[in-house]
Amino acid sequence: MSDRTRSLLFQPWSHGTLRLRNRVVMAPMTRRKAAPDGILTDAIVAYYERRAQNDVGLIVSEGISVDSLHAYDTLTVPRLETPGQVEGWRRVVDAVHAAGGAFAPQLWHTGRLAANPIGPSAATMPPRPDGTARPEVRAMEPDDFRQVLEAYRLSARNAIEIGSDALEIHGAHGYLLDSFLSPVNNRRTDEHGGSPENRMRFPLEVVRAIRTEVGPDFPILYRFSQWKVDDYREIKFRGPDELERWVVALREAGVDILHVSTRDLLDPAFETSPDSLAAWSRRLSGLPVVGVGKVSLFRGMDESPPPPEQAVADPEPILAMVEDGEIDLVAVGRALIANPDWVPLVRSGRWRDLVPYSRELLTELR
Ligand SMILES: Cc1cc2nc3c(=O)[nH]c(=O)nc-3n(C[C@H](O)[C@H](O)[C@H](O)COP(=O)(O)O)c2cc1C
Incomplete structure (x- = not known):
């Protein structure tokens, strides 16, 4: 097993004001372990600190609900509104910085998937995986647009207040911003629906509102995806032209870094070439x-558990994507839940010692 210390993945990276000790990012992962008032516990602070102490370059937090009105699906998802919530995240940032990481x-x-759901259009949602019914989705009205923009602005201000190095807008996976892009979920006939330009309008309004709030130099990441949680096969960008219109619009609205959420980073995005959606x-x-x-x-092709001897894989093809300049940063999700020490293990060539991921690992924060 070869030592990967010299691999570009483990070299420092900077973009604007963002300086990272290496190119490994902790992917955002919801854990639903905050207190019901949205305040972080000591265990959550320690969970992020442990990844920073193990050399993760940039930690992107679990999704943080931008308000307690419509944004959340469960109240144990953390928030960043009240002084107590802000204080909890400040402790995370301080701990991550003390360990040399960025946050x-x-x-x-x-x-649409909120406890009190709103979306571009009214909808009846299928039951949750446990069989319980979901409430009807209410179509957003002008007051809702104003309220949601203000919620994003407040969270962005608080992101700066706690000393973050950047912030990420969750625009992926079928949640509010992504559902505006989808012609299936967005059937509006006003300026926020219909043409691709109209469907992009609200996500871009959110980006511009946040950019105005944080000033010109604070790094903004935007996460988007083709797929959504209730339809892994959804396609929003049918080819490079449609993707180009979207990513250029994000850039012009003030996004600095794109976080391209694919379920398999090595999957080709379009039939015409082997390139990933991230490389495109x-x-x-x-x-x-x-x-x-x-x-x-x-x-694997589906989510069935792998045979034990294949549970972990050599990350070499991903390291090569960084070396080849196809992508800049690599986010690691489930493997970092199973292995807080993912960076030292992979950097020293010991990837075979990685603990396989299993859903049982989600019950505790370790
Ligand atoms: C338990 C869990 C929670 C997740 N929560 C979020 C989230 O809050 N925000 C988000 O953008 N993606 C979320 N994701 C998706 C991950 O960020 C990541 O894109 C996905 O797990 C694929 O990366 P992986 O194969 O390395 O795990 C979550 C994934 C998991 C497994």
């Missing part, structure tokens, strides 16, 4: 990109 909160509005997004926008999806994990 970005992920701002999340669950939209980088080339078409000229912006740096974070790639994500099954890094060091079994690459």
